Amino acid sequence: MALEPVANTPGLWRDTQWQAGMPGLYALLAGVSAYPHLEGGSAPAPDAFGLGQLGASANTAASLFDWLRADFRRDGLPLVWCQLLLAPTDEEKAGFDQRGLVHYAPADHATLVKAIQRWTGQLPSAPAAARQSRTLFFFSGHGVQSNWRALLLPSDYLDPDPGAPQLQNCVSTRELQDWMEQSPVAEHLALIDACRNEFSPLASRGATANTCFPLLQAGTQVPRTAASLAATSPGTQAYQVPGQPHTLFGQALLNAVRGDGGTDARLEFRELVEAVRKDVNALLKAASQGQLEQAVRPRVEGDDALVVTELLAGPVPPPPVPTPGALPRVGGGRPRPDALTEALRASAERFDPRLAVGDAIPLEAMVQDFGEIHRRMGHEYTSHLWREGVHAFGLDDGLPLTAGLLLLAVERDDPSSQVQVDLELPARTGGVLLVFEGVQYVQRERLAVALPTDASGPVPIRLSLQFGPGMPGEPPRLLKLQARLGPSAHNPHYQYLWTLLREAELGSARKAAERIDPERLRAAAQDQPNGQAALTAGMLLQASTGHIEELQAWPRSLLQRAPDLPDAAVLWAASLRHALEHGKKKPFGEAAPQAAFVAALASLQTRGLPYFVDSLELAERLLRQALRGPLQAGQGEQLRGVQQAIAQLFEVAQPDGQFPVLAGLPRPAQLPGDGPLTVAELRAVLGRR
Template sequence: MTRLVARAEPGNPGLFVNPDWQPGTPGAFAVVIGVSDYPYLRDGSGWHPGDETFGLGQLYVSAATATAFFEWFSDKYDFQGTPPARCWLLLSPTAEERAASAAAVGSAPATLENCELALQAWYAAMESNGAATADSRGYFFFSGHGLEVSLDAQILLPSDYLRGPGRAVNNAISTDNLLKGLASSPVPQHYLFADACRNDVASLRQYVVQGRPILNVRAAGAANPDVLTGILYAAASGTIAWQPFKLSDGLSLFGRALIDGLRGLAGVELQGCNAGRCEVRFNPLQTYLKNRVTQLLADFGSPEKARIRQGGSPPDVGVTVVVDSRSPFESLTGPAPVGQVLAARYDVTEVGLSWTPADGEVSAHRIFGSEHMSEIWMRHVHASDLRTGASALVVVREVHRSDNTQAYRVVLELPPAPDGHWLCLDDPGRGGRRFAVALPDDSMTAPLYELTMDFEFDDSGIRWISAVEARLALSNRSRLGELARMWSRYELANAADAAHELDTSGLLQMVFDKVKSPLAATVAATLLFRARRYDLLPVSWLANLTTWFMWNTDAAVLWAAHPDYRREVDPDRLPLLELKLPYLAEVLQMAWRLLSDLGPDDDPPWRLQAQVHRAMSVHRPGGLFAVYSGPAQDLGSDLVRPRRQR
């Protein structure tokens, strides 16, 4: 049953309304955007050879995917007396998509101007719905090209992106602006879905990429304390969001999995059931998407990982309600868990190793199974002590790889170092492109670290590294091993599940055992923070972790970001915290966001603006520890090392 019909209104491009919904009553408001046809990107109608497009070209099923989401919202969406009220549908389809779907009739082209008008009208409609705003909700869906800035700062590209003469790189929708603009919305619950690439484009780093400030952002004091906005991103950091090259092969993988999940298909955990009506909630939906998209990628034969990223502060209530007519057996079936699918990528395992480059090329080739990989680990992997700058010996303990040598998981060990190590990996297949990471030490034991590496081939057959992530190895003993498993749970399922296991398993004790393992305590605190379990994370504990371990900028950032933060420490007691970067990837991004949001009266216990902004220009989000990527000459240890040691 189609509940939304097109209505032509000035200033409301692509508006659809529900004739049965009455203004002043609760409702659901949505903006749905799908862009396949990009005239000013490669092979577009307005593109000219030689135009810089940052490697971006045409898409094939994004408009069809957005149409399918619109049809779900119009026909199937249901939640506790909030029917679809209004929806703005903006589509820029291919000719094939246009011919295949009549649902696009009434939509408007997804140009930047129309996107701005629709998003502003969406916000205004929610804001002007009287007392019913408190019981209403907002939805946003985008399918098309995207570029990553950081975890919660992606830009989504309208159909006329890079239109001349200016070809402005910031003429795009900013997810950061959406999250900040919605923070003051009178509507308390919002769900955002970004079915877009998170490409890492080296040539864009010369620009400050932020997107357009489409929604007004009010001061923190004007924010609605009841607003919770969750966003799901489709792609792993630095990778593409997969979709078929022809419409007959279906929708984008993320869009297909999302719509299946919102319909309550097998494999989705349903909660809050009452008389056969159950809620599809945000965190279980994220887990389902990770499982389903990973399985779809495997079916396509792709070596890519599906890391469906969560951003914002998601509501812990249903995204939609479905009628559960499944049998108990059907309720338990569905896509294989993402951990099993990813583990299946590693066909060959070598454990119990103590390999170093001194062992020679023959042993390297036997272990790594590839001359290219052997060359990297023999000649292009280097570690140095972050305090002294002295070279450090890298010992490889385990190697797990795919049979086609396109996916690797390498476990390594480094000697003790109070400030940790700077590990560099140079890719000879990319002419000097470097991946680098600062790896912290711990008080009681030398951690085992894990690097995951993915390889691709370009059109000329040159093999190159497409992704590197760094985390604690699962083979660590005691607290660090347990935390590695919890972090894996966070990456493969969701933050709430990881925090729940952290609490119920008794691992919360590590939060209080700071002296025994400050690294474990800091990782545990990050998991609890991402799950918004502030009840298990007292601000006083973060203040102690900050002041007891002066190297721990990560704890200082978590402390300053805590909702109960109050500046209580003399800045003279924190000399080192003004001089170095966080180790953890998500905390680095948190620092960047906090610094970007600083007002004249804000005073966090660290001052790292220049260093953080420089690091974010080369940062590759993903994994536990912050990985940086760029030309080798730009990635020395001075990027992260305290200034007193430079």
């Protein structure tokens, strides 16, 4: 079968034998390089908020379209329908004209919304045809992050014609993911080639995109796979190199789907993730002399063994001859063993080793000695924040922690724009709320992160802080905060998980999960002194990479040992759900596993919301699944209450790092009052009262 342009419908290509309801692959590809209303555009808006032109996104989408038409293959899955939306630069358009690519639609907001509605509306709905079909969504262009929501910007973003900028005229990848996870089509694949750094004009208003995906009714037929691959993680950038024909993510993606010229093979989604992750960072290293990194981020609901394409066999091509200033083409082979080492080295080079301070000091002692603060933190805007605006509270009781929090080490660059701090939380139950506040120190007046604690031992935490002016002419303030479990010199459980999690982030999550030693996790589970947070992180890594069956009944054991840890309830629910889906009638000895599954999720009403970002997103998916199933009286109300609490958290939180960071502004509309959210209100948003 071959796609042909559909007359009088710009951008629509169909198989000549296509009929409504026909099974097959339905694709929507969009690439936006030219933004008329951003900086450098033909009709720039009065304030473009620092957003400018791109140079390779339209050509990246066009090249993926060329591959899709010519070389995509999958037995029993013909390509039958595709929409192509492009906003090229003049140079890209000249190239399209030269190769005869003229049948595409513009990529403005109205056209993109209509294309999404046509795409979702034309999918086969008959169960048999839906089970034989797949959707493919690809977007390359500007993207931003507004709290928890990743948004994609059409070509006419910030059009000044209406007067005030229509900040909501964009597309939400969260809506896309929600739609994919509910559509009865068997397989969904989304590839997002866009930045995810915070966009303050939207985030400060609590705004998101206008709805453009259909709201589906919960049904009994759910997708076999809903997979997405984003070019980068929340809060970070995706890169393009001037003069190169494709974005870094796009080039890595094309390398993977085209194959390496070897034998016939099937490219599975998890293999695609590894190949793209490796290639992106190899290309970026070549372009930036090792100073930058880009963390490709996958998400899978269902079977992660989705076959993306069947690769064609062919002769091995000769290596390209490098040209001055050009990026080398990186082959589609497996990751090199030293990939993690290289990524870690590139990450470490952001800091000046001469400025590192490694002697530990209690936080309460440091804040009383400005000289000690300044020796560690450097410039005044950073030092004053730590003297006046950093506070720790018990998450369970809201009382200030007056002792026990230890500052272990600090690394930073010369201007103190990037600061990395290693902390050790005291042994306690109930968690710690770490707060950075002050209108003169913090861009959104208050940033807070809830961190898990172990009852009988300290928990290491690594903080990453970014300082700078929020807008031109403003003094530097804390713009961004990340928190994750840190390394530990004296606790082997945390040190072991630190190594695995860094490999998962910068190398391969699947390989890191496969390398987990069950005996090491068992030791952490049985270690009375401490290790509960480390064990939770290891279990989440296994759950997120399709290895949840290996957890067996450990989540239940963790739940019993740490009843105040809500993440354990989520993991227990996930284990039960997996067992039920695989036909186990009494998994782990549970006489009523469906009831236990629902009860574990409902318990978040009293336990509070999970600490880990991965737990929150897993809980959200499990809640949708639970609400589709049979429920006893009152259970639906309980589950919807937890669902609403997570939705409210997403309005004020950012999934940047291992633990969500909550912002004081904007205040959600449903919370009365003025000004930034107070510490008490932040605790309430987290489900602690």
